[in-house]
Amino acid sequence: MSSKKSESTSTIGDELDEWFVPHPEVKIELESICRLHSILPEELFYKWESYTIRMGQERTILDVPTVREFKNELQETVEREARTKSHMRSADRRGAYATPRNAAKGGDVFSMLDGITPVQQSSSVGNKRKSDFKTPSISKSSKAHTTSSPSDGRSLPTPTEQAGNQSVSFAARQNPGQIIETLNGHLDIHDPPIAPHPEPRVKLTANTDLKKFRYRPMAMHLSEASEVLDDRIDEFQSLIQSHHGLDDSAFGNAAAQNTNEIVAVGRIASDSPEGKLNAASIVFETSRRTGAGLRVPLKVESVSYQFFPGQIVAVRGINASGEFFSVSEVLDVPLLAPAASQPSTLETFNERLGATEEGDYRVSSKTLNIIVASGPYTADDNLAFEPLQALCQKAEETYADMLILTGPLFDTEHPLLASGDFDLPDDCNIEPDRATLADAFRVLIAKPLQALAQAVPSITIVCIPSTRDLMNKHVSWPQDNLPGKKLGLPKQAKMVSNPVTVSINETVVAISAQDILYELRREEVVVGKPKESNMLARLPRHVIQQRHFFPLYPPVERAILPKTGTEEGIATGTPIDASYLKLGEWLEARPDMLIQPSALPQFAKVVENVLVINPGPLSKRKGAGTYAQLTIYPRKLSDEERSKGALVGHKLFERARVDVVRI
Numbered sequence: 001m002s003s004k005k006s007e008s009t010s011t012i013g014d015e016l017d018e019w020f021v022p023h024p025e026v027k028i029e030l031e032s033i034c035r036l037h038s039i040l041p042e043e044l045f046y047k048w049e050s051y052t053i054r055m056g057q058e059r060t061i062l063d064v065p066t067v068r069e070f071k072n073e074l075q076e077t078v079e080r081e082a083r084t085k086s087h088m089r090s091a092d093r094r095g096a097y098a099t100p101r102n103a104a105k106g107g108d109v110f111s112m113l114d115g116i117t118p119v120q121q122s123s124s125v126g127n128k129r130k131s132d133f134k135t136p137s138i139s140k141s142s143k144a145h146t147t148s149s150p151s152d153g154r155s156l157p158t159p160t161e162q163a164g165n166q167s168v169s170f171a172a173r174q175n176p177g178q179i180i181e182t183l184n185g186h187l188d189i190h191d192p193p194i195a196p197h198p199e200p201r202v203k204l205t206a207n208t209d210l211k212k213f214r215y216r217p218m219a220m221h222l223s224e225a226s227e228v229l230d231d232r233i234d235e236f237q238s239l240i241q242s243h244h245g246l247d248d249s250a251f252g253n254a255a256a257q258n259t260n261e262i263v264a265v266g267r268i269a270s271d272s273p274e275g276k277l278n279a280a281s282i283v284f285e286t287s288r289r290t291g292a293g294l295r296v297p298l299k300v301e302s303v304s305y306q307f308f309p310g311q312i313v314a315v316r317g318i319n320a321s322g323e324f325f326s327v328s329e330v331l332d333v334p335l336l337a338p339a340a341s342q343p344s345t346l347e348t349f350n351e352r353l354g355a356t357e358e359g360d361y362r363v364s365s366k367t368l369n370i371i372v373a374s375g376p377y378t379a380d381d382n383l384a385f386e387p388l389q390a391l392c393q394k395a396e397e398t399y400a401d402m403l404i405l406t407g408p409l410f411d412t413e414h415p416l417l418a419s420g421d422f423d424l425p426d427d428c429n430i431e432p433d434r435a436t437l438a439d440a441f442r443v444l445i446a447k448p449l450q451a452l453a454q455a456v457p458s459i460t461i462v463c464i465p466s467t468r469d470l471m472n473k474h475v476s477w478p479q480d481n482l483p484g485k486k487l488g489l490p491k492q493a494k495m496v497s498n499p500v501t502v503s504i505n506e507t508v509v510a511i512s513a514q515d516i517l518y519e520l521r522r523e524e525v526v527v528g529k530p531k532e533s534n535m536l537a538r539l540p541r542h543v544i545q546q547r548h549f550f551p552l553y554p555p556v557e558r559a560i561l562p563k564t565g566t567e568e569g570i571a572t573g574t575p576i577d578a579s580y581l582k583l584g585e586w587l588e589a590r591p592d593m594l595i596q597p598s599a600l601p602q603f604a605k606v607v608e609n610v611l612v613i614n615p616g617p618l619s620k621r622k623g624a625g626t627y628a629q630l631t632i633y634p635r636k637l638s639d640e641e642r643s644k645g646a647l648v649g650h651k652l653f654e655r656a657r658v659d660v661v662r663i
Helices: 002-019 024-037 041-055 064-096 123-133 138-143 222-244 343-352 358-362 386-397 415-419 437-455 516-523 535-546 578-584 639-644
Strands: 179-183 204-206 258-270 282-285 295-299 305-307 312-319 325-331 368-374 402-406 460-464 493-495 500-504 507-511 525-527 593-595 603-607 610-614 626-632 656-662
Touching: 002 024, 002 041, 024 041, 024 064, 041 064, 179 603, 222 258, 222 312, 222 578, 258 325, 295 312, 368 386, 386 402, 386 437, 437 460, 516 535, 535 593, 535 603, 535 610, 603 656, 610 656
Parallel strands: 295 325, 368 402, 402 460, 460 493, 507 593, 593 610
Antiparallel strands: 179 656, 204 500, 258 282, 258 312, 282 295, 305 525, 312 325, 368 626, 500 507, 603 610, 626 656
16 A cells, blocks of 8 residues: 555656746645645646746746645635535525515516516615626725725726735835846847937838728638538648658548548547647547548557647558557648848848848847837736837837737727726726726827837737737637727838738748637647657647647637636637638748737747747736847848859848847
């Protein structure tokens, strides 16, 4: 018995080392939590992720005191759920013998005479019912907290604050301007000029047809959606056949019984619509052309690979019994060719930066200065948007060439915006009774961007919406751009779709505001030993290999996503319009840079020669966040590249420095 217990403890310890890499003392506390609540280390890691996102990364360092606070919160949650279930059971027992409510009021027992005979009701009862069913306002709920400080109408006391764990004010944030991660640190950071550039040094070109995103949302037809999903499987089969040099006879139907080894291309799915995908629940979905759309279970014990729902894979194996397909090999999916340009085009952009001589390619003042930030842009307890103002100040001080802002700008998950109970600043000259959300956007967000555009006229501002943006009537993903003129944004602000692929001079940049990395983290199944042990490098590789901004299908359920600060607490999630999923595909070339905001820890990495950046949110729910600052050096051409005149790769990952900075 003791040997089994020690074996179990060692197994838990090994898994904790894999998920957390904890200090020995922290590991003891984590093992205690696993045994106390009978949960696996993987599930504990998900709970810890949710706790970290809710509390803010600065407040949740993996040390003994924080883990003990985390343990106490888990215990309180379990006790609260137990009390709720107990209360519901007692209510059910009482309700089984209770008299129907109409009988107590003098009406008939089963409401058979409702609408036939008049029912007399006193005014006091009527007033009480109106009061009971009225939506409580924030001002009323705040009256119950007489010990709290007076509110100015733009602050909302959260339950955590009322318990004494208040948000850190933006002015009191720790280590503003601290660089917490650097990529290509051997390159010097951008040296700003003494005055703004007289002309924009950035030429912005959209590589995406923005007009196609103006489709009518919430009008999806199942037949159209199934055709889009089918076509994707067939397209990948053609790519894999060409890449591996396979004959038509090598392919077959994985769902049909066959004693010969075949290659099949299809989509990964789960055998159950509920629960997380695991190695035992993987099924292989064929297209209607290759397998009549049938599904067959996959046996993947003999391979080492990572799977997730919606992933297109090519598998080699046998279906000898007709009941399952046994996989012996997973074939590689070919990558898109890297982005490339003519040498003359690169020289033109180098001249725009002032790099005309040999030594100019190593001078930090001849570089592009790009700032990337992701929403939310203010904390949950106010609408002051102080992080956004500080970011605009930073862009003004460094005379940034470009500011990229990904949504949400005006967040539907913000408690004050969700309730609608907030006041605009006194100096905005807008009557409160006539104020609209567009007015609030112009005052709170457009105003600091206009000030930045006036201070740095040569700047280019790119705004990418999110499905959480209040100001975008396009609620589904892929998503149309924000209405720039209506929102009072400056002429330097360019509104683009979500997702979008743009060219910044020669650099091809792919941007999506939808958090695919977090959802992939929830759904990924690792079979065997992965080639890439680093999760933050492995997840973007899925996006690059699948050639799609959102290869996961179906998306993660909203209830599983991190809780929000609103009254309901349920995240917006990913409202996908499957009929238009093709708008999220990478069609022509592999981008030089992928900007992918995520709730996962911020990072900057090179994956498959693509510079992948997660700047992190500019503002967390209870504290300040981070942003990314890029210093891009000119692309130096060799004499051989000039003489040949052929397309040359951009090699951005070698000449770009990325700093992830605390705001």
